Amino acid sequence: MRSTWSSGICRNQSGSRVFNMLKKEVLRNKNDFSSIYRTGRSVGDRYVVLFFKKNGLGYNRTAFLASKKVGNSVRRNRARRLMRESWRRIAEDLPAGYDFIIIARNTINERSFQDVSSSLNHAVRRSRLKEQVK
RNA sequence: UGGGUAAGACAGACGGUCGCGUGCAUCUUCGGGAUGUAUGAGGAAAGUCCGGGCUCCGCAGGGCAGGGAUGCCGGAUAACGUCCGGCGUGGGUAACCAUAGGGAAAGUGCAACAGAAACACACCGCCUAACGGACAUGUCCGUGGUAAGGGUGAAAUCGUGAGGUAAGAGCUCACGGGGAGCUGUGGUAACACAGUUCUCGUGUAAACCCCAUCCGGAGCAAGACCAAGAAAGGGCUUUGGGCUUCGGCCCGGCGGCGGCCCGUCGCCGCCCGGUAGGUAGGUCGCUGGAGUCUGCCGGUAACGGCAGAUCGAGAUAGAUGAUCGUCAGAUACAGAACCCGGCUUACGUCUUGCCCAAAGU
């Protein structure tokens, strides 16, 4: 009876599915990465940098990166988890057919979920993706 | 109470909501979908410093040289450079801690600068008994003796006292110190203690070396398989030499087996780009093992034996997060990547034993 208690957040009752990241929505090919870096657009904010580009598919693909500049593996994992959780809450409002790369800056250390989430929201707003769709 | 020292434990818990990996079951539009359920990082997962398992190099073989590692004794272990218990040495008021700790009377090398001299020494100093010379009955010069004193140095011939002497010297003696040999006692042994004989110039082997013991190379990106794309074609000629019963055998060449030899395995002409590998993907390897827990027994201990119970990650751009509440308060170092045993390094909280100091009873 999950749909009963989660009716406010989950869209099962209203017909659309719950947002989960499927495996095909993970960006992993090396050529796609260099293509996005070369010809895609980018938006930077205080804690994250967002790259994006149209991919010609009917769905979005996303990658979360934290380089060694961020810190050791614990800090890198923490950064990616915060970014992924933030992304999960806004991803279904984004237009379909894009590739995204979300990169952690080293300022992300010691930051709370609230900080990272608002930073990522700010970056998405500045990217004007939603206006482009309209 | 303060300081120190040793050993051990934990690594927030519980509940609500959303989210993630994997196993299993069911459904399925077969999609790396859905639902349910179980489970889901560490004491160091780290550094990659050692030791193994496993895989490939055909087997992992022998000898030699060379190289590497270890190095008190006994034990533990699959093994170790690890661990345990002892011995010696050093440090600390103590509890306790550290210890690459074999051999320098097998040989070679090195010891800068300073200093006269660093396997043997005479610069200053002391003496000149013996020998030679001069003046002349005592001095000077030569020659020679001397390591007690000065000075140099990290290090200079065992220390103190007495005898002795021309002056001195383990030259002699007393006491003390070091080393080697022998004997005895205790101990499995390292070693300790006692006696006795001889002896008294250093350090360095984390310098070469000697002695004893051990060591093949790479590493899961090892390696195996699957399907896909692409290529497996042509020419010159008779294809290492010999024998042949046409199966092969002997010799030779090339290559592999970390170096050489032995041994062994594979291959055998030339040319045309000239050979069979390369690219990206998937599956396996991939977690049940020197496993974990409990009890009993043996052992000072490391550890071992027996019995019972139990299954606790397996990702592949890489799964543990977000948020709310309660507990007095809530966290440092930090994330499995083939698997184990250690070492080292990083680090929060708590408990216990012991030592020192001060005060009180």
Place this chain on the structure above:
RNA sequence: CGGGGUGUAGCGCAGUUUGGUAGCGCAUCUGGUUUGGGACCAGGAGGCCGCGGGUUCAAAUCCUGCCACCCCGA
């Protein structure tokens, strides 16, 4: 994840094998030369030899732990 290498003056490098003096080039500073500058000439300063222990009388060098950077392997 695994394998290998390098850290010496502001920069680029010797010296480490065989332990005792830390050196070279460029840059920098001072003086000379020039009307001035460059070039040239002469002189000087600048180093806890990546960090911590150990061996040794003595360590950049030998041994042993850390740290940082770089390279290679699908």
